[in-house]
Amino acid sequence: MFTQMVDTLFHQLxxxxxxxxxxxxxxxxxIAYNQRLAERSQSLSIDDKALKASAGxxxxxxxxxxxxxxxxKLGSEIEAMFQRGILRISASALAEIVFSFLAAMLPSRIVxxx
Numbered sequence: 437m438f439t440q441m442v443d444t445l446f447h448q449l450x451x452x453x454x455x456x457x458x459x460x461x462x463x464x465x466x467i468a469y470n471q472r473l474a475e476r477s478q479s480l481s482i483d484d485k486a487l488k489a490s491a492g493x494x495x496x497x498x499x500x501x502x503x504x505x506x507x508x509k510l511g512s513e514i515e516a517m518f519q520r521g522i523l524r525i526s527a528s529a530l531a532e533i534v535f536s537f538l539a540a541m542l543p544s545r546i547v548x549x550x
Contacts, residue, residue: 505540
């Protein structure tokens, strides 16, 4: 689910007119909520070995690009993670990765650092 959400976010960023106009599109809020659906757990079947192999292959194929986007510290941590073969990442590191790539997509004049 997370992968689909992030993919949708970056796809919308790449095709949306707001990127060119630097204004946020207006959209109606999503209000629909079903308590029964929220309480029902989703059954997932995940092949950990295949997922790990795919991640390693994709990282090695895009390593230079990834390291160009991420901070040196986080890039080093990600490299070390793949070298060890233990793919564990904290929520804060994952958020930093997503926002680093998001910032890289934005025009440089609106990206600020504090």
